[in-house]
Amino acid sequence: MRMLHRDPRRWLFLAGGVCCFIIALGIVFTFRGKFGSDTKPVRTASVLPEFAVAQNTADSESMWVVYVTGAVMSPGVYEIPEGSRVNDAVKRAGGFSIHANPDGINLAARLNDGTHIRVPAMGEADKTQTVQTPTPMTPSGTVTSTTQQDSGKININTCTEEDLLALPGIGPVLSRSIIDHREKNGPFGDIEEICNVSGIGTKRFEAIREYIVVTGY
């Protein structure tokens, strides 16, 4: 490295350089907001395609809000297009983390607005309820898959009329009554509350109690 030659004009260069920066900043300030629809920086292209789809379709489609927690890259509350499945929400949260147990969650299950999805970590799949759906009625009514929980029971807070027909002793009229009761009074807090539905007594409840479940209220 050769020795530095100290030019007496070096302070002049420095002052000139600082002036250039200040003038450039002044021009940016002067012309700010005068061109284009806005002057905010554009977020760069995401390599997460699902994120992109969610952003893009936000204007044209109604969106659902879901809460993704557990072994995912970025747990949090996300907007996803209506009709999405668990897989879409998990991808929206950045995908599985290194600790995730992919076998512990049904990625094909349909979602509802307001669903809480918890991706289990290795070794905790058995003791965790992975998908919790809060409200029974959703715009599209695509709740059938989430009503079938791990144990195969029907979630009476999210199921449809057709799902209820599978229960012993429940016909179309009772099925409609249960749905009406749920819409009128909100989700069931406990499976025993189904007895408040007119037409369901203790005997009928005993017949169906093994096949029903309540989550996510």
Add this chain to the structure above:
Amino acid sequence: MSSPVIEEARFNAFDRDFSSPLANAPAWIALLFCSLFLFLTVSLHYPSLVAFVVSLLVCIGWGLVGTVSPNRSSLPVCAALLLLCTLFALQVHRQTNAPEAFPGTIHSTGEVLTIREWGFRTLALVRLREEEGGKFLLSFEKERPELKPGDLLSFSGKTAPFERPETGVGFDEFLYWKAKGGLAKIANPKAEKIGVVHSPAYLRHRMTERIRATLPQQTAGYVMAVTTGERDSRLESLHRSVGTSHLLAVSGFHVGIVFLLGWTLFKRFRPRLVLISILIWAYTILTGAAPSAMRAAFMLQLVIAGRLAGRAGNSFNTASAAGCLLLLYNPWLFWDIGWRLSMLAILSVTSIVAADYNNRTKAILASPLVWLATAVQAAWTFDRVPLAGLVINFLAIPAFTFLFPIALGCSLPSLLGMPGGYIFVAIPEILFSMWERLSSNILYLCPRDVSFSRGLLFCALATVTFFFARASGFQTNRAILASVLVLFSAASAIFFV
């Protein structure tokens, strides 16, 4: 630290003076101009003339702040830079203001280059067979033919321009696909496969199929990433969680390994550098010519050209020149996240290499600086960056410098169908499992993520500016001043613009 990125930079002689940035790193000034101009015109919608003046003033300011001893020999460099910047600005102005030129409906044939699952859709980027036909994005939402890269499609449908976010914030479909060469999109086209084009995309697909069929899952994922640029979703998720995604993207790291392989293989051949050049470009094209790979190939090509011409240069300047060449070739690459992360990483590494620190300091500083420089962009794009990446990358880069060649070597018998190949493949499979366990444990010890914040941005800006200034030949006090100026400008812009 034995990173090939650093190794490739060591080819440069340490021949710098502290007189002027124009003498040390003129290409960095050109890259600074191009980046600023693109950001102001396309992202902030400033008129081209205003953007030109602002970018030029910043570049002149950078040059003057760093100059302590003006040199007459810098004048031709200055004139060449001005010419280059003007031509670049004119080209970008023409491209951004020209009306979109594509037909309303299209009926044509084209080769499938890439296929991506995109939420509920399947997207296929297709290059028309006609000369200057361009690339179109086919978006299949419902029915789609079984597509593979390299397929020849006959398709028809209505074209539509790519969309930009109305609010300015959000995914910018226009910029994303422009960076990949797309002209327009065609939603739900009628498409039919009519043949196969024996192109690099087809070869890549066949190689991927062969690797998947013959190698165990982990080794297959890594070998696929290195040889074809295809990523295994499980491995991608795993590496993203520990902050080492760059190991799966074909970048300077991989091109550097190919360079070292070529250097060893062609030891006895006379036109050694020419053969290495051919090898590098063949590898880059085979892996899909990702911006990060192209950047590395350009950079090594410049180093090789310098060697052949008997000249040595500043590695920071060479990296800047490679980035600049890519922007001149396709200005839209500025919005490609791969290009950005690749440039930030290589400029950080070379800024350390080019500066006058001792080797131990360089080894200690390189990894944190790369992490800091890329964390801002990664956090902005991906929301969060694992803090563990700071530690894991210290180990990952040297480890994978050996793991990748071992995996490739041990996979060859299986890939070639030789008996007993599975015995060799067990070696990388075990090594990769050990690595996975190690990185998982480090992540367990340091599970925190860093999200985008102004603090992170300012910290990164100040640090990166300081090191870039030092690599450009600034004295330490001038480099600090440059950092302060950039920080002041950024803070003013963020809070008031």
